[in-house]
Amino acid sequence: MRSLCILSSTLLAAAPVVAGSRHNNHQVPVRIHGTIEKGIGHFSEWSRATKREFLIDWQAGKESEWTLVQGNEGGDLDSMTAALTWAYHLEHSTQNTSDPIKAIALLQTPTDALDLRPENQLALKNSLMTSGHEDLLTLDELPEDPETLSLKLRGIVLVDHAEPLRKWSKAKILSIFDHHVDRGAGPDAEPRVFETTASCTTLVARQMLDELEKLEEEYHMPHELLELILGAIAIDSSGLDEDSASEADLETSKRVLKRSNWAKNDLYKVMEGLNDALSKAKKDLDHLGLRDLLRRDYKGDLVDTVSPSTPTVSLGFASISYSMDAQIDKTEFQELFDWFAIHAAWTAGAGVDVSVTLNNYKTRENGKKKKIREIALVVRDDVRIDQDQADSLFKVIYDALTTNSSISLTPWHRVSELAPRQMVWTHESDAGRKVIRPIVEDAVMAWT
Incomplete structure (x- = not known):
């Protein structure tokens, strides 16, 4: 826990705010010493109150009054921040209208998995949120199965996610934001925004500011949320690096900074400082065991096939920043x-039929860093498919990956030691999950 406090101080020092001081009335984060401490400020209070109100309304059978804003199941800082931002905006921008919206951000990860992303833990701490993530609604805290709850809601908003998971497929899609x-999905959603950006x-945030500035009277925008937004954009754009950031990332960051407690500071210094501290936290994973690494950045869902005997297959992807050899250790x-x-x-335990683990790590060759990627494919035969089907499905995916011209x-090097329906490859392309997942999904959907 001491390392978290050090990282927290590092982030505040890297950005214009220094722990133990005040800058434009900026309160320092709560220090955690093994006990739950309530967050400080409007953002934490709003988040905690919204969670309470949602659970009260569920108990009273008023689910139809609520909009759930949900990111992807990987639960990274971008997905979490986007969901919290839009939920806050929906509620506050309509609070003085004839049709006020009740909205809450749903993090599609279990509570005990949130701290598997140290950068999230650090960002939330510095946004003055309650320790232990008590301000946030997580997947395992839902009082009802998503498949039944989805039918009762006013609807869902997807952020950092192009289509809902199968368990949410019956919900009305009100809006989509994805890069x-x-x-x-959701052809009638409004707004429906697809645009290539780092974050x-x-x-x-751009949509929020556009709508906020058109209101007759702007609602209160807490600095903690603004700084959380800057952090999410910073880590995804490598501190607004020109090779990573889009024009939209840059311009939106400028607009957010002007409203934050860091308005008098240089934008690039703020974003570089945030990126440095959050990226350092993100790499602090040596204490995690293999099981936690597998579930830390996991995305999966049911996929339809054309097989009459097995119409759906559970397909999952884990991303891990260690080599197979390091994971074995x-x-x-x-x-x-x-x-x-x-x-x-x-x-x-997760009910997965086909698992793809995507590893990436760096080595040194001739004094230069070299990025290596690995793909570990495993097909099980004990959930939905029998052994013959598993053999067939493994071959279909194997062929799809090995014959694809993009990789x-x-x-x-230890492939001779693998069992049937297990395979591991290495490659040096830039093909990560965004490239590999569609290849595997298309193969599964075509499997007969």
């Missing part, structure tokens, strides 16, 4: 079999 590929938070026995035993236990795969 990835448009998958055609989805950019799209949400994190297991109890530090052996290959233990990696697959832990992986099997995790995928069994050149090399078998892993």
Whole structure:
């Protein structure tokens, strides 16, 4: 916990605010010493009160009054911030109208998984939120299964997510903000924004400011939320690096900074400081075991197939910033079999049929850093599919990956030790989850 406080101070020092001081009435973050401490300021109070009101209304059967703003199940800082920002805006921009909207951000990750992203933990702490994430509504805190709750809601808003997960597919999609590929979901959603930016938070914040500035009287915008927005944009754009940031990222950051407690400071210095501190926190993962690494950045859902005997397959993708060899060293026995035993236990618990683990790490070659990626493919035969089907499905995915012209795969150096329906490759392309996932999904959907 001491390291978190040090990182927190680092972030505040990197940006214009220094821990232990005040700058334009900026309150220092709450220090956590093993006990739950309530957050300070309007943003924390609003978030906690909204969560309470949502649960009270659910108990009273008033779910139809609520809009859930949800990001993707990976739960990164961008997804979380975009959801919190739009929920805050929806509620406050309509509070004095004839049709006030009740909105709450839903983080589609379990509570105990939030701290698997140290950058989120740090950003929330410096936004003066209650420790232990008590201000936030997480997936495991929903009092009702999403498939039944989705039918009762006013609707959902998707941020940093192009289409709803299967369990939310029956909900009305009110709005979509995403910086990835448009998958055609929610054609009647309004606003419906798809634009290539480093951060989805950019799209949400821009829309929020556009609408805010058109109001007859602006609502209160807490500095804690503004600074959370800047942090999300900073880490996704590498501090507004010209090779990463779009024009929208830059211009929106300027507008947000002007309203923040850091308005008198240089934009690039603020964003570089935020990026440095949050990126440092993001890399602080050495204390995590393999199971936590597998679930830390996991995205998955049911995928339809054309197979009459197996119409749906559960497909999941984990992203890990360690090599297979380094992950094996994190297991109890530090052996290959233990990696697959832990992986099997995790995928069994999550009900996953097809698991793709995407690793990325850096090595040094001739004094220069070199980025290496790995793909670990595993197909199970004990959830929805039998052994013959699993063999067939594994071959279909294997062929799709190895014949794709965009990536050149090399078998892993211990490939001879793998069991049936297990494969690991290495490659040096830039193909991450955004590239690999559609290849695998298309193969699964075409599987007969």
